[in-house]
Amino acid sequence: MEYWLLFGVFGLLMVVGTPIAFSLGIASFATIVYLGRPPIVVFQQLNSGVSAFTLLAIPFFIFAGDLMMRGGIAARIIAFAGSVIGHVRGGLGQVNVLASTLFGGISGSAVAEAAAVGGIMIPQMKARGYGADYAVNVTSMAALIALLLPPSHNMIIYSLSGGGRISIADLFTAGVIPGLLLAVSLMITAYIVARHRGYPTEPFPGFARAFQYFLVSIPGLLLIAIIFGGVRSGVFTATESSCIAVLYAFLVTLVVYRSMTWSDFVHCVTGAVRTTAMVLFIIGAAASFGWLMAYLRVAPILTEAVAQLTSDPLMVLLLINVLLLLLGTFMDMGPLIIITTPIFLPMVQRFGVDPVHFGVIMILNLGIGLNTPPLGPVQFVAAAVGKISIWTAMRSVWPFYLAGLIVLGLVTYIPALSLWLPSLFR
Amino acid sequence: MLRAVSTLVLWLAGLGLVTMTIIVAYQVFMRFVMNNSPSWTEGAAIMLMSWFIFLGAAVGVREKFHMGFDVLLYALPPSAKPWLRGFSDMAIFAFAFGMVWYGGELALRGWSVRIPVLGLPQTFTYLPIVVSGALMCLFATERFLLRLAGERVDDDALEPSVSEA
Amino acid sequence: QTVLRSSDTHPDGYPTVEAVKRFGELLSEKTEGRYSVEVFHSAQLGGEADTIEQTQFGVIDLNRISIGAFGTQVPEATVTQLPYIFRSADHFHNVLDGPIGEEILAAFDAVDVVALAYYDGGARSFYNSTKPIETPEDMAGMKFRVMQSDIFVDMVGALGGNATPMPYGEVYSGIQTGVIDGAENNYPSYDTAGHAEVAKFYSLDEHLMVPEVLVVSKVIWDGLSPEDQSAMREAAKESVAYQRELWAAKEVESKAAVEALGATINTVDKQPFIDAMKPVYDKYVTDPALQDLVARIQATEG
Numbered sequence: 107m108e109y110w111l112l113f114g115v116f117g118l119l120m121v122v123g124t125p126i127a128f129s130l131g132i133a134s135f136a137t138i139v140y141l142g143r144p145p146i147v148v149f150q151q152l153n154s155g156v157s158a159f160t161l162l163a164i165p166f167f168i169f170a171g172d173l174m175m176r177g178g179i180a181a182r183i184i185a186f187a188g189s190v191i192g193h194v195r196g197g198l199g200q201v202n203v204l205a206s207t208l209f210g211g212i213s214g215s216a217v218a219e220a221a222a223v224g225g226i227m228i229p230q231m232k233a234r235g236y237g238a239d240y241a242v243n244v245t246s247m248a249a250l251i252a253l254l255l256p257p258s259h260n261m262i263i264y265s266l267s268g269g270g271r272i273s274i275a276d277l278f279t280a281g282v283i284p285g286l287l288l289a290v291s292l293m294i295t296a297y298i299v300a301r302h303r304g305y306p307t308e309p310f311p312g313f314a315r316a317f318q319y320f321l322v323s324i325p326g327l328l329l330i331a332i333i334f335g336g337v338r339s340g341v342f343t344a345t346e347s348s349c350i351a352v353l354y355a356f357l358v359t360l361v362v363y364r365s366m367t368w369s370d371f372v373h374c375v376t377g378a379v380r381t382t383a384m385v386l387f388i389i390g391a392a393a394s395f396g397w398l399m400a401y402l403r404v405a406p407i408l409t410e411a412v413a414q415l416t417s418d419p420l421m422v423l424l425l426i427n428v429l430l431l432l433l434g435t436f437m438d439m440g441p442l443i444i445i446t447t448p449i450f451l452p453m454v455q456r457f458g459v460d461p462v463h464f465g466v467i468m469i470l471n472l473g474i475g476l477n478t479p480p481l482g483p484v485q486f487v488a489a490a491v492g493k494i495s496i497w498t499a500m501r502s503v504w505p506f507y508l509a510g511l512i513v514l515g516l517v518t519y520i521p522a523l524s525l526w527l528p529s530l531f532r
Numbered sequence: 533m534l535r536a537v538s539t540l541v542l543w544l545a546g547l548g549l550v551t552m553t554i555i556v557a558y559q560v561f562m563r564f565v566m567n568n569s570p571s572w573t574e575g576a577a578i579m580l581m582s583w584f585i586f587l588g589a590a591v592g593v594r595e596k597f598h599m600g601f602d603v604l605l606y607a608l609p610p611s612a613k614p615w616l617r618g619f620s621d622m623a624i625f626a627f628a629f630g631m632v633w634y635g636g637e638l639a640l641r642g643w644s645v646r647i648p649v650l651g652l653p654q655t656f657t658y659l660p661i662v663v664s665g666a667l668m669c670l671f672a673t674e675r676f677l678l679r680l681a682g683e684r685v686d687d688d689a690l691e692p693s694v695s696e697a
Numbered sequence: 698q699t700v701l702r703s704s705d706t707h708p709d710g711y712p713t714v715e716a717v718k719r720f721g722e723l724l725s726e727k728t729e730g731r732y733s734v735e736v737f738h739s740a741q742l743g744g745e746a747d748t749i750e751q752t753q754f755g756v757i758d759l760n761r762i763s764i765g766a767f768g769t770q771v772p773e774a775t776v777t778q779l780p781y782i783f784r785s786a787d788h789f790h791n792v793l794d795g796p797i798g799e800e801i802l803a804a805f806d807a808v809d810v811v812a813l814a815y816y817d818g819g820a821r822s823f824y825n826s827t828k829p830i831e832t833p834e835d836m837a838g839m840k841f842r843v844m845q846s847d848i849f850v851d852m853v854g855a856l857g858g859n860a861t862p863m864p865y866g867e868v869y870s871g872i873q874t875g876v877i878d879g880a881e882n883n884y885p886s887y888d889t890a891g892h893a894e895v896a897k898f899y900s901l902d903e904h905l906m907v908p909e910v911l912v913v914s915k916v917i918w919d920g921l922s923p924e925d926q927s928a929m930r931e932a933a934k935e936s937v938a939y940q941r942e943l944w945a946a947k948e949v950e951s952k953a954a955v956e957a958l959g960a961t962i963n964t965v966d967k968q969p970f971i972d973a974m975k976p977v978y979d980k981y982v983t984d985p986a987l988q989d990l991v992a993r994i995q996a997t998e999g
C-alpha cells in the first residue's frame with residue numbers, strides 16, 4: 107500500500123500539472139503519515155538535500171554563465187569558435203561537446219558541467235539559430251562526460267560501496283575511453299540532427315578574420331585556462347573553481363570589456379537566483395522522496411527480484427541495466443550507487459565481471475538517469491538555462507538518449523573498453 | 533503590494549548569492565595565499581545557499597517558474613485550466629503550510645543545538661524553510677483568490693517577470 | 698513482530714554494522730521474535746546529524762553513531778572527543794566498561810535518546826602526501842582536512858597545522874592535486890576511502906579514539922515493557938564483545954591493505970603532541986564537573 111501511495115500520489119499530482127518539487131514533497135508527506143511516523147523528516151530532508159558544499163557549483167556556474175552572456179565574453183568566444191568550426195553543420199553542437207569534454211577533465215559533477223557549459227553555450231546557440239531544445243539536449247547529454255572522465259567522486263562512492271577493495275586510480279583510468287566514446291558518439295549525433303534540421307552553416311571567414319576573433323576572445327578563453335590550471339595545480343578544488351569563474355567573469359566584463367551596467371548586474375544575479383532556486387528546490391524535495399524510497403527499501407526489493415530472474419550473464423547485465431535506468435528516473439545517483447552496489451556487485455562478480463568494469467557501467471547508466479524526469483537534475487539545469495520546459499526538451503531528446511544507450515551497450519558488453527587502459531598502468 | 537514583497541525577497545536572495553561568492557573567494561584566498569584556512573567559510577556558504585534557494589523558491593511560486601508537466605492540459609479543453617491550476621495552488625499551499633509547521637518545529641528544537649564551527653543555533657538552518665513556506669502560502673492564496681475573482685492569472689503572457697528569467 | 702529500523706553511516710560488512718545485526722538477532726531471541734532489527738547502512742537514511750534528529754523524533758528507531766556527532770549536546774560525551782584523552786586501547790576500554798562509561802551513557806537521556814552500549818571506532822591519526830610526521834613541528838603550515846568540529850579545528854591549530862574545511866568526497870582529489878596535504882582517520886577509513894593511494898605517510902599519533910554508541914529513540918523506548926527494555930540493554934552489551942573482535946580483525950586487515958598500497962606507517966612520541974593540547978583543554982573543559990570527569994578518566998588504569 108505505502109508503495110502505491112508514494113508513487114500514486116506523485117503521479118497524480120504530476121498529471122494535473124502540480125510543479126515537480128511539490129508533487130515529490132506531498133507524495134512523501136502522505137506516505138510517511140500513512141506509515142504513522144512523524145512527517146517532520148520530509149522537511150528535514152528538504153533542507154539537507156540542498157545543504158551540500160558541492161552543490162555550490164550550480165549557482166556559481168549559472169551566475170558566471172549569466173555574467174558572461176550579458177557582459178559579452180560568451181558572444182566573443184562563440185564568435186571565435188564559429189569562425190573556426192562554423193562551416194560544419196551543427197558546429198556549435200560540436201563545440202559544446204568539446205567544451206564538456208574539456209571541463210569533464212576537471213569536474214566530476216554533471217550538474218555543475220551542465221551549468222558551466224550550458225550557461226555559456228545555450229544562449230549563444232539560440233542566438234545563432236539553433237533550436238533551444240537542440241542546445242539543451244546536447245548540453246545535458248554531453249555533461250555526462252564529466253562523470254566518466256577523472257576526477258569523478260561518484261567512482262569513489264562506488265569503490266566505497268563495493269567494500270573499498272576497488273582501486274580508485276583504476277576506476278578513474280577505466281572511465282577515460284568510455285568518456286571519449288560518449289563524446290564522439292554525441293558529436294556524430296549532434297551532426298546528424300543538425301543536418302536533419304538544416305541548421306545554418308557559416309562560411310569560413312579567412313584566417314585573418316579568425317585570428318581577429320581569436321584576439322578579442324582571449325580574455326574569455328583565459329578563463330578556461332585559469333580554471334583548468336587552477337584545479338590541476340591544486341590552487342582550488344573543482345567546486346571552488348565555479349566561484350573563481352564568477353569573479354573572473356565579473357572582472358573581465360567590468361574592467362576589460364566595460365560592458366556591464368548596474369541593472370545588467372542585477373539581472374544576472376536575480377536570473378541566477380531564479381534558475382538555481384528552481385533546480386535546487388526540486389533536488390531538496392527529491393531528497394525527501396529518495397529518503398522514503400530508501401526507508402521502504404524500494405531499490406533492494408527490486409534489485410533482489412532481478413537477481414532471482416535469470417542466471418545467464420548477458421541477461422543479468424541487461425536486466426541490471428534496465429533496472430538501474432528505471433530506478434535512475436526517480437532517484438539520485440549517489441544513493442543508488444550506495445544501495446545497489448552491495449547487491450549487484452557480488453552477483454556479477456560470480457560471472458567473472460571485473461568490479462572496475464561494472465563501476466563504469468553503473469556510473470554511465472545512472473548518469474543517463476540524471477537526464478530523465480521526474481528527477482533529472484542535469485536536464486533541469488540545462489532546460490532552465492535554455493528557458494524551455496522539460497516537455498519541449500523531452501520531445502527531441504531521443505537521438506541523444508539513443509547515442510548514450512549505444513555507448514552504454516558497448517561499454518557493458520565490451521569489457522576491454524574499460525579495462526584495457528588501467529591494465530597498461532599496472 | 534505582494535509584487536513588492538516578491539521583488540524584495542528576490543533581491544535579498546540575490547544578496548545571499550553575492551555574499552556567498554565573496555565568502556568562497558575569501559576561503560580560496562586565505563588557504564592558497566595566506567596559508568591560513570578559515571574554518572567557518574564552508575558552513576557559512578552552505579547556510580547562505582539554503583537561504584537564497586528557499587527564498588528564491590518562494591518567489592518562484594509567485595512568478596510561476598517551478599517546473600511541471602501539464603500532461604492533462606494538452607488533453608483537456610482550455611476551460612479546464614483554471615480548475616487544474618486551482619488544484620495545484622491548493623497542493624502548493626498544503627506543502628508550504630507543512631514547511632511552516634514542521635520547519636518551525638525543527639527550528640524551535642534547534643535552538644539549544646549549536647552548528648559546529650559556526651557556533652550559531654541550529655535554528656538558522658531551518659528558518660529558511662519556515663520563511664519560504666510562509667511566503668509560498670501567501671503567494672498561492674493570492675493567486676487562488678484572484679482566480680476566484682475572475683482575473684486571468686493562468687495566462688502565462690501576463691507575467692513578464694517569468695519570461696525574462 | 699516489530700521490525701526496528703537502525704541507521705549506520707558505515708558500509709555493509711563494517712564491524713559496527715555487523716554488530717548491530719548481531720544485536721538484532723540477540724534481541725529477537727530474548728523477546729521470542731517480537732522484535733527484530735533492520736540495519737540501513739551506508740548513510741542511506743542520511744548523515745550523522747540528520748539521523749540523530751530522526752532518532753530523537755522517533756522517525757527511526759535505532760542509530761549507531763559516532764559519539765562526536767552529538768557535538769555539544771551532551772557535554773559529558775564531548776569529553777571523550779578531547780585529543781589524546783585515551784592513552785591506549787586498554788585505557789579506552791577500561792574507562793568505557795567502568796562506572797565512567799555508564800555515567801556518560803546515562804547523560805544521553807537529556808537529548809531524547811537512550812544510549813545502550815559502546816563499540817570500538819579505533820584510533821584516528823594524521824596522514825599526508827609529503828612526509829612522515831614525527832613532532833608537532835613537522836605539521837607547521839601543512840593543510841589537513843578535518844571534520845566540521847570545533848575541537849578538531851582547534852587541535853590542528855594547536856599543533857601548528859592548518860585545519861582546512863572540505864567535503865569528504867573532494868578529499869581524494871584535493872590531496873592528489875595538492876589543495877590540501879592530508880587528512881586524518883583510522884586505518885579502515887584511510888584504506889576504504891582510497892586515501893592511501895594518494896597520501897602515503899600515515900603517522901600514528903592516535904589523537905582521537907572515538908567511542909561509537911548504539912542509541913535507541915526515547916519514543917520507542919518508552920513504549921517498551923521493562924522486560925523488553927532490559928532485553929534490549931542486555932542484547933546491546935552482548936554484541937559489544939563480538940564487535941570488538943571484528944574491529945580488531947578489521948584493523949589488522951586494513952593495516953595490511955594500506956601497506957600493500959605503499960603506505961609508510963611511522964610511530965610517534967606522543968608526549969610533545971599531548972603537551973601542545975593545553976590550550977584546547979583549557980578552552981573546552983571549563984565546567985568543574987567536566988574537569989573532574991577528565992581527571993577521573995586520566996586516573997583510570999590502562
Ligand code: NA
Nearest residue numbers: 210213252255
Ligand atoms: Na570528471
Ligand code: NA
Nearest residue numbers: 434435475481
Ligand atoms: Na532521473
